[in-house]
Amino acid sequence: MTGVLAFLGRNTLDLLRYLSGLYDLSAKAAYWTFVAPFRGRKLKWDSAIHQMVLAGVNSIPIVSLISLFIGIVLALQGAYQLQKFGASYYVTALVGVSVTRELGPLITAVVIAGRSGSAFAAELGTMKVSEEIDALEAMGLNSVRYLVVPKYLAMLVMLPCLTLISDLAGILGGGIFEVLQLNQTFRMFLAATRDSLAMHDISTGLVKSLVFGLIIAKVGCYEGFSVEGGAEGVGKATTSAVVVSIFLIIFADVIFTAIFYYTG
């Protein structure tokens, strides 16, 4: 019994410590992103843009391809059910709404968590191990400002952009199936998509993607900074950066979807 209690207590403490560490880093990053620029400490736009290219632009092919496939799969599964009722016309609506509201942001976030979240953790972790972060601090240069803020900015800007691309690719994927298999013309597909989508569907997806972007940057950087003990530590941090951020992304997704559902 005491063993169970000790186990629970220890894990709760670990979790709280982790969350407070995340919070601490986010607060510092928010300060250096939103407050410090007004006090004459300029943002490092050149490294932010470099990060945007690495994390954002270079991810366009993989995000579009995966989203295209997801769109096709969704249309296939939708048609399988809806054809029974002779309602295959609604496949377009099904794909459009589920991609923009849900799958676009989610798939993008998961891909970027795997691609960039792990890269953040590995980069910062390696720098930590080789004392580069200490060297930065020793020069009086703030490591959060130099290393974390550009990644935050990159995620905040690029994740909504990638989500839009993913939305587009997903809808197009659905369209390919509908045009080829459901005897619709491309024009009918476009019209059906336009009819079924509201601005609200797209904007809720974008709001989600902002939050997901924050989670990826936050977890990736925090894991990187907390690396201890050489190459093995970097490996562990990289793995847990991906696992933890995907978990938090889906958790946040549940909460946001519930909020959007109940508030309409």
Place this chain on the structure above:
Amino acid sequence: MANEFEGPIIRVVDLVTHYGERRILNHVNLDIPAGETMVILGGSGTGKTTLLRHIMRLEVPSSGHIFIKDQDICHLREERFNLLRRKIGMSFQGAALFNSMTIEENVALPLHELTQLEDSTIRIMTRIKLDLVGLSGFENYMPSQLSGGMKKRAGLARALAMDPEILLFDEPSAGLDPITAAGIDSLILKLKLAFKMTIVVVTHELASAFVIADRITVMDQGGVTANGTPEEIRHSQHPRVFQFMNRIPEGDQMDAQTYLRALTQN
């Protein structure tokens, strides 16, 4: 750069620090006079690197004070300390060069970020520093293309970029062959003569310590065991210092019975 500062430029007062439960530094008191080269000598795990990291405020002590130029850095605001920190250069054990930048960019980074100098001026200053450590011609190399000794010298050039009054040097000769290590030693002597800097060197290399030191502090088990001129330390009668100077291994403190018991206990 002349040191106008009188008295100890760095004063460590009653410094105690823990990593988790383990006490690393145990009431350390140390005065480092301006313009001198202080060598902190001690075996592995005696807390000498930890002490150096505290002087750079890379670690927060459990209690105690560190005064640099009469300012208590443990309680100084970040901005104030950053101003002070510009006058301190630190060379790390593993050089800690930024691997994504060339050697020149590494050395130029503090100048770019902390001063308003023109790019052309920064370029010239960077070349001077690289020349000083014997690395002219390697400006455009990446750190991964350099040998261990060259990396260390590039790290030193970066530490010198802002013309510091105080230079902290963590294990200058660790992992280097004797010839390269001797090269680093003579570089430190050159700096001492040319710039009148206060230099703090952490090392466990006896030979190197006696070449460069004005004063030597011997650390053991998180505390200062002895402090004095190289001559005083060489002739010290303190058992631990004597053991260290004469390279005597730790004696077997356990008899066979206790050893067996220690093995079988869990």
